[in-house]
Amino acid sequence: MKDAGHRECVEAALNHEKTDRIPVNNFVLATAARSAGMTVDKARWDPKISAKVSVDHAIKTKSDFVKPVLDSQVPFMDLGMEVRFPEDDYGQILKPIAEDAEHIDQLAFFDPEKASECPNFQKVFVEALEETSRIIPEDLHICGLSWGPITTSGYIMGVENMVMGILMDPDMVKNLQKKVTPFVSAIQRRMIDAGATVMWMADPTSSEDLISPAMFHEFSAPYITDIVKDVNNMDSSIPKFVHICGNTLEILKEMPETGADCLSFDHAVDPSKAKITAGNRISIMGNIDPVRTMMMGDPDSIKRACYDVIDAAGQNGGFILAPGCETPISTSDENVLAMGDAARTYWADRARAGNLY
Numbered sequence: 032m033k034d035a036g037h038r039e040c041v042e043a044a045l046n047h048e049k050t051d052r053i054p055v056n057n058f059v060l061a062t063a064a065r066s067a068g069m070t071v072d073k074a075r076w077d078p079k080i081s082a083k084v085s086v087d088h089a090i091k092t093k094s095d096f097v098k099p100v101l102d103s104q105v106p107f108m109d110l111g112m113e114v115r116f117p118e119d120d121y122g123q124i125l126k127p128i129a130e131d132a133e134h135i136d137q138l139a140f141f142d143p144e145k146a147s148e149c150p151n152f153q154k155v156f157v158e159a160l161e162e163t164s165r166i167i168p169e170d171l172h173i174c175g176l177s178w179g180p181i182t183t184s185g186y187i188m189g190v191e192n193m194v195m196g197i198l199m200d201p202d203m204v205k206n207l208q209k210k211v212t213p214f215v216s217a218i219q220r221r222m223i224d225a226g227a228t229v230m231w232m233a234d235p236t237s238s239e240d241l242i243s244p245a246m247f248h249e250f251s252a253p254y255i256t257d258i259v260k261d262v263n264n265m266d267s268s269i270p271k272f273v274h275i276c277g278n279t280l281e282i283l284k285e286m287p288e289t290g291a292d293c294l295s296f297d298h299a300v301d302p303s304k305a306k307i308t309a310g311n312r313i314s315i316m317g318n319i320d321p322v323r324t325m326m327m328g329d330p331d332s333i334k335r336a337c338y339d340v341i342d343a344a345g346q347n348g349g350f351i352l353a354p355g356c357e358t359p360i361s362t363s364d365e366n367v368l369a370m371g372d373a374a375r376t377y378w379a380d381r382a383r384a385g386n387l388y
Contacts, residue, residue, distance in 0.1 A: 035169040037095040038228070045270055045292050047311045047349040053341055055374035056295075056316060056353040057094035057367050059085070060176075061121065061360045064100055066091075071360070072118045074100040078158035086167055091364060093371025095351075097167065098174035098231065099159035106156075106177075106218065107186060109141050109149040119360070127189035132203045138187070140214040143221035152218070157225045164226030172229050172270075175222030179234025179273065180212045180254035181242075187211070190236060197242070197250055204250060212254045216261035223262070223269060230262045230271045238277035238297075247282045252289055259290035272316070276356055280304055287312035298324075298355030306344040315344060318355035319370065326359040330369035337373035338380070345377075 040054040064074035067084040074081045081099040089097035104122030108114050113125040129135045141148040146157070156175065163173050178186070184207045185193050196204045219230050236242070237251045259271050273286070274295035283305060286294045293314040296305055302318055309315045317340070319325055324336045337352060344350050352374045358367060 032167055033169045038170050038172055041095055041172055041270070041351065044348055044351050045314050047314065047347070049346075049348045051378060053345055053374040053377055054095045054351045055093065055371050056096040056351055057089060057092050057358060057371065058295075058321070058354045058356070059088055059092070059094070059358045059367065060098055060100055062358045062362055062367070063088035065119075065360050066364050070119045071100065071102075071121065072116060075102050075105075075116070075155060078154060078162045081155070081159040082162035082166055086163060086171070088364070088367075089171055090169065092367040093375065094367075095172060096174055096229070097163060097171045098176060099163050101156055101159065101176040103176055103178055103233070104186075106141075106149065106152045108151045110187075112186075124186050127187055127192065129187050129207070130189055130192050132200070132206070135188070135203060135207045135210070138207075138210055140210070143217045156218075156222060160222055160225035160227055173227050174229055174231040174272075175219065175225075175227035177215050177218045177222070177232050179232050179237060179251070179275075180208055180215050180258065181251045182234050182236040183211045183215055184208055185236045190241070193236075194242065197246055201250075208250065208254050212257050213261075216258045219258060219262055220265050223266060228269070230259075230269055231274070232258065232272065233274045235274075235276040237275045237279075237282065239279060239281055240277035240299075244281040244285070248285060252282075252285055255291065256289040263290065274316075274356075280308060283308045283313075283315075293351065295353065296355065300355075301343075302340050303343040306350070309349065311349060314349040314351065316351035316353045317344075319353070321354040321356045321359055321362075325354050325366055325370070326362045328366060330365055330372075333366055333369040334373045334376075337370055338377055341373075341377050 043050045044054050061071045063084040066088050085099045114122045116122045146153040271291045272293045273291045276297050295316040296318050298318045298320040
């Protein structure tokens with residue numbers, strides 16, 4: 032594996048050091064399958080295909096990160112939940128399994144270390160990460176993927192039912208969170224064992240669009256903190272990334288207390304305000320509009336958008352360039368590459384021509 036400076040560049044950003052280029056995460060999963068002319072379903076269930084298309088796409092688009100085609104709904108199959116898997120999209124959970132206190136008490140979770148208890152997680156996650164680690168030609172950071180604790184609880188209980196529970200029966204929801212959190216931690220540890228070099232956790236239900244900052248403080252942040260501590264106990268050198276969709280400006284104030292190294296933030300947030308709020312307490316990653324800019328734009332408009340975000344948030348380290356959420360499946364390689372190129376040309380263009388754009 033060639034040391035191409037990918038991990039070194041990311042480490043500098045997480046240490047709030049200014050470097051000669053901006054690190055970039057292409058935020059790609061299923062898009063890599065489409066780029067290779069394959070359906071999501073084919074890549075989802077074949078670890079070798081999942082790894083190859085993802086590594087090829089990351090190298091092609093100059094990303095510092097790679098993530099195989101990890102369908103985050105697959106582990107729910109191993110919990111006995113009903114999941115439908117479209118040919119060219121992610122799985123869809125058909126119904127919750129624990130909508131009341133009695134069913135929550137009866138919940139049992141699989142052990143990610145025991146392949147016999149979670150054959151689907153083993154194939155789609157563990158084997159794909161092992162294969163990715165085996166074939167990467169450069170020192171890309173390898174991302175695993177899990178939902179965060181409150182998002183996992185929302186799938187198990189039903190999001191609307193869970194939010195109502197927060198208001199009407201908070202102890203019931205906390206009981207579920209206490210059961211879910213060690214399960215998510217175990218998944219993260221297993222993925223690191225399999226080859227993931229960063230902790231990547233998506234927690235969209237933590238968004239201020241769904242719960243208030245006060246609810247985040249009580250029902251989400253403590254459990255994110257527990258997972259980060261658990262990963263640190265395993266390997267404190269592993270960078271910890273959390274992605275939260277939608278508006279996150281207020282909860283960004285609390286994110287450093289969780290111990291996470293970086294918050295991946297959505298295009299709904301003003302990047303200059305995000306940078307001011309984060310300061311040097313936590314790094315941030317984002318936040319190009321994934322649909323209007325990445326999918327529907329062209330390389331020139333993407334370059335301008337990237338430069339604008341770097342102007343606002345990337346002047347003094349602590350910043351990684353990325354879409355504000357997952358790159359849509361129909362986004363062209365040309366457009367994703369435009370972001371990778373922008374991360375590498377920004378400083379030279381600014382030095383040569385001032386405020387060129």
